[in-house]
Amino acid sequence: MIAVALWSVAALLALAPAGVVLSTRPRGSTILYGGCLIATSTLCVTALSDLLYFPHLTPTATLPIGLPWLGAHFRLDALSAFFLVVVNLGGAAASLFALGYGQHEDSPGRVLPFYPAYLAGMNVVVLANDAFSFLVAWEFMSVTSWAMVVSHHREDGNVRAGYVYLLMASFGTLALLLAFGLLASGAGYDFDAIRASHPSAALTGMVVILTLLGAGSKAGLVPLHAWLPLAHPAAPSHVSGLMSGVMTKVAVYGFVRIVFDLLPEPVWWWSIVVLLVGGPTATLGVLYALMQRDIKRVLAYSTIENIGIIFTGLGLALAFKAQGLDWVAALAFTAALLHVFNHALFKSLLFFGAGAVLEVTGERDMEKLGGLIHRMPKTAFAVLVGCVAISALPPFNGFVSEWLTFQAILLSPQLPNWGLKLIIPAVGGLLALAAAFAAACFVKLYGISFLGRPRSDVAASAHETDRFSLSAMFALAALCLVAGILPGLFIDALAPVSKAMVGNVMPHQTGLEWMTIVPIAESRSSYNGLLVFLFAALSGMAASSAIHRLASDRLRRAPAWDCGYPDPNPAIQYSASSFSQPIRRVFGSVIFAAHEIGEMPQPLSPAPARLTVDMRDLIWDALYAPIAKVIGVATERINMLQFLTIRRYLTLVFAALIVLLLVVAL
């Protein structure tokens, strides 16, 4: 099993230098993405069969690379297998999409060599069984993705995005390095040795905080999210899909691996930290998303929201586990992992949709799109499925995982700890708010981009995208539906992971009649995606056939928005900014310090009236700007050292020597 996985990773690594050669050939990108598709599919099937049929085997392998006295250790347990499935499902879908999308890349030499290396890096992170291999692969993944973020370096803002990304990635790796350093102090870098060691309570607490900083900065937890909405949209769309859908999940894997697996039994205050970060991340992420006009930025901010939901689930699992309620912890943990899987599916799908729109129109600004449902109906359908799924509407998969998270939240009164009892419902409120905003956000994204009339010439002359891209999107959309109507299969597949990490499993789901899922007990709550789907489909068909039978079937086009005066200008339609204006007025003045500046010209003046909205990112202003300023001032001061006279340098050396001698002497 693990041999197949490692050989596939080696194949991906071998494809990376081949990409340099292939990028100059006319069919090069097809060969490369085809190779990636084969390798990731192999890995996905291997990991899936491992998870489904041999979840209790944990094959290991040691390669004589890396640190000379350590070697590189790899291990394929249930958790690794699950995340391998997520990584490679996303990787395979992105490769399939790129078979079509990648043809239009104007500088393939900047993407092709890094793409397989990036996939390999993510796989090695998930497979690694010692801290050294883990960190090297983690950094490898960061650097290769950075290279693709700056691949279109001439576009506005991409270089800055790459710079911020690189800084934050270094910060995250530093935090993880310190965490592993603390863990390794008593045991060494091998994960097996760390598992067997018994670190002190103070040390484990610091490791949890450092891991939250390190993995959280990669996953995009507020307030460490600043790089994410800059970097994810800047990459080519299939890479954006991978970064948002998959790489953030690798960060979640890092958190789960350290906090749930390597550390001993959790303490209740860990969960408070995680919950207090997770809940606000969800709400703030989606509020940011609502304020954007750029499709890919909306999707990137929505990733932050979903990471918040996942971390809330993990925090709940920690809370219940620490208080001895294993069976609820299993529910929360399974919900979080299911959301990891679901988000990988629909976020990749939506980024591919955005990529298809970008490819045919060259436009990411929603205010310039519109009416695409007539010009690219198949893409529009796939994106609609993604939007419904991410808005957590039944019968799609997003609903199942969020519903399970809420089931765990509703069990919080059983906790003996009063702090948790009070905090968890508040976090639940934040999640509910986030879910509502997410629905509004995706109504806006879909409504403004795909419905209505085209707002620009490029949108009016758009056409359907190629069949590879479409097949990737439809495959993901179908998986979204399957995971939504048959969630029991997925919950049962996650049982070994939950067993290994929190020590308990959710009740067995398959075999219940009509594929119902019952997270706790039949008397309490149950959900049947299949019946909801059948009902929705049947009632929808019945309603549409009734309308077609009873109403006139003559196609009739009438002027829209004909209120008072028929204006042919499509700019008079509802716009993205106007859609989000009510929410901006309610929340924006506090969270974004938003205020509207109206310029009304004097009577008889021919100047146009203007309304501009000024919004600030308060987290950036409060956290990042001061740090940048301090570093700037400090470097300016230190820079003077570079231009001293020879005698002053000698004096400095002399003074340093004297100080050191004084230290020795006293």
Add this chain to the structure above:
Amino acid sequence: MSSLQFDIAHLLAGSLVLASFMMLYQDRLYALLNVYALHAGVLALSVAWQAYVQHAPHLYVTALIALVFKAIIIPVALHRIIKRLGIHREIENVIGIGLTMMAGIGLVALSMVVMLRVTPGADALAREDLAFALSVVLLGLLIMVTRRNAVSQVVGFMSLENGLVLAATGAKGMPLVVEISVAFSVLIAFIVIGIFLFRIRERFDSVDVQALDRFRGERR
């Protein structure tokens, strides 16, 4: 080791420190060079005494190198350089003599404290020798820091190196190859700095290193 042998070693090493102090307050270049020659001569004597005490004949070679190169050839060469550069009348002092001497005394005290603290296990001769050697090194650095003229900075550097040789010979069992390589590296440094001096002189009509700073457009 008899106490007389110890006393003489002590005396010679102490004289080296004294010679360093003398260099600190020389404000004419020729006088500085003469004191440097004295410094190197005392070093040669001290090394020769160590060779006699430790029964290490190879140290006589070191002493001879010190005497020939450092006490004769280098001072003579520097004399000629100064004459050719026409700077034998220059007087320079950055900090007042009193202050410099006070700093020098402080440095000697510091090196005594450091060495006596970190080498309690070593034998007495080596301890004293190392303490004096560190004083000479620090005083050499102080000379370099308080001078502006490139020639006197070179002399400061050479006296610092004398301190290193003293330390190397004080510790028993130091192989000759180390000393030769140290001496050789100093010779190379001397040649490089000598050439450098003429280049500076050619370009700026002065060997005052402030000319370099002015050239770089920096404020002092």
